[in-house]
Amino acid sequence: MESIKQAMKQELTFKSRARIIRTLGDQLISGEVAAIIELVKDAYDADANSCFIEINPQKGSITIRDNGHGMSLKDVQEKWAELGTDNKLRNNISKSGKRQFLGNKGIGRLAASKLGRNLKINSTIKEGNRFKSIQVDELNWDDFSERKNSYIEDIKFYVEEIEAGNQSGTTLIISYLSQKWAEEKLKGLVRELRKLMSPISQDDNDFNIYLDIDSFTVEQNGFDGSEIVNGRQTLVSKLNGKNESKKNKIEPFPFLDACDYTFEAEYSQNKLSGLLKINDSKTEHQITVALDDSVNLGEGLIQLNIFDRDVDSMKNTFIKAGIISGEDKNPFH
Secondary structure (H helix, E strand, C coil): CHHHHHHHCCCCCCCCECCHHHHHHHHHCCCHHHHHHHHHHHHHHCCCCEEEEEEECCCCEEEEEECCCCCCHHHHHHHHCCCCCCHHHHCCECCCCCCECCCCCCCHHHHHHHHEEEEEEEEEEEECCEEEEEEEEEEEHHHHCCCCCCEHHHCCCCEEEECCCCCCEEEEEEEEECCCCCHHHHHHHHHHHHHCCCCCCCCCCCCEEEEECCCCCHHHHCCCHHHHHHCCCCHHHHHHCCCCCCCCECCCCCCHHHCCEEEEEEEECCEEEEEEEECCCCEEEEEEEECCCCCCCCEEEEEEEECCCCHHHHHHHHHHHCCCCCCCCCCCC
C-alpha cells in the first residue's frame, strides 16, 4: 500500500505570473517620488559621488544617471533580473567598503516600473584599465500587466555589449511616464531628496544629487521648474551669475542652524573659554573653565549644536529647518 501511495505522488514547483512584478511595485513603493528616491539610493549604494536626475515633460521621460561602479552583463543576469537575491542581505556594505547600503533590498527595478512604461539601461564598468559597456533594450513593463496573463519566465528582454564609455556608471531612461509631474509633486520630490543629504559639511566628492527640471516652464506648465530647485532668481543674482557646478544641486536642510543652543569655545593649555547661545531667546553666556595646571588640553576649537528633545521643541526645530510646515498635525507619526 505504501508503494502505491509513493507512486501516486507528483512533484510540483511554484510558478508566478508576470504581473507579480507590477503588484510588488504597487505594494512596496507608495508613489513616483518614493520610486525616484529608491533609484537615487541605488546610485549611492553603487559608490557614485554624483547622481543626476532629469524630468522632461516635453520628451515625456525621466533620466537618472550616476557615476557609480556600473553593471556588467553578469550583474544584469544574476542580480538585476533576478528577484529576491540575497547580496544586500549577506553584505550591507558597498564595494568601496565606505558606505552602508541605503537601498531597500533590491527593489530599484520595481521603482522603475512605477515611473513609466518603458525602461532603457546603459551601464559601464571598469575592469583594470579597460571599460566595458552594456545596453538593455527598452523593457516594456506592460508585458507584466494583468491583461497579458503571462508567466514571469516567458517575458524576454535583450542585452547587448556596446561601444565602451570612458567612465563607469549607469544611466536609466524611463519613458511613457505613468503620471504627470505637477508643481506640488516636484516640490515634494525636492523635499525628499534634501532629506538624503547630510546637514553636516562634507567633501563635495562624497555624494551629490542634481535635479534638472528646467524644462518645466511658466508658458508650458504654469510654473518655473528651475525656481523649485534653485530658488527665485533676482536681478542681482542673475547679474552675479550662479556657479554652474551648484546649479540644480540639491542642498541639505539647514538642520544644524535650527538648533536650540550653540556652544563655541577655544581651549589652550589648561583653559577653556567659550560662548553659549540660547538661540530662541537670543541670549548669550560667556563660560570659562580653568583646570589644574597639571592638565594640558593642547589647543583647539569646539562647536556644539545642541537640541532639546521634547516633542514640541523637535517640531519647532523641524519647522525652522524647513523640513515640515507649521500646519503638519502629526509630523512624527
